[in-house]
Amino acid sequence: MKKHTCVSVIIPIYNKRDYLLRSIESVLAQTHTDFELILVDDGSTDGSLDTVWHLDDPRIRRIQQQNAGVSEARNTGVKLARSPLVAFLDADDTWEPEFLESMMALRTQYPDAGLYASGYAIKVPGEEAKPARITGMPLLRRQFSSRGYFHMSAGGELPITASSVVIPRHILLAVGGFPADENMGEDQHVWWQICAQHEFAYDRRVLATYHRDATNRACPAILPSKELPFSEHLREALPTLGLSAWQRLHAHRYIGGHLLHLARENMRAGRSLVATSLLRDWRTRLLPVKWMFRQLQIQKRNRMLTQFPA
16 A cells, blocks of 8 residues: 555444444445545444454554544544545445545545535435435536535535545644534534635535434433534634625524524424523524424424323
């Protein structure tokens, strides 16, 4: 293997024995073959790495560390990366064979972009994979660059996930990597920091799949009842980011979308009071259709509880 490969692919691993090989095979099947694959086992207790020791490929590097969380696992991979570009793939997600080739094409076309990403699908067990509903993309353009991250993030699904992104290593290091003190939304903290300072380049084709398996689902016991740190930090930083009025508006809408999502999940968990409190935030009303729909859902649920008390 060359001393410096074109891209370092980092897979953080924690108890993904049943899915890891699937993810690795999707990397090894890439049409762009100039990469190293760094597997960072973050203290797994299920023998995840045992399932892939048989893979005899010189591009694979295996790292084991004590459990410190997904951010530290990704940061370990970044520190050890030999390439100027780093790509991330969660240990239960997959890429289409053209993913890295597409990202390299974006890199050539938009060399000054702060990150590169593609469209992705969401796969729920027992259902067909469905493309994420991403709004705000330019019409009739497969590839494009944009400063409209907050605009694209506010209306539908997030345009960037931890399994559909490639980042210049020096830019990721400049924002401090992934925040180790945040255990939810830590990746969004990185995306908005980069996209507030740089344009991002995008291929709208579905080239990655987020597998929403049982182990990915949020547990009501740890369901947040208030705004997550990535959103709080954005709110605090907004006056200093030098964004245009249009960008600031959509940054507030992006935060509002985050709060509306938390309201929905809390309502589904039977926490109507928490959901109602979240909907009082003025930023949720910047998405009036979603805000009204959530209000109606809560009212309907409360009526049902009144008529049929537990």
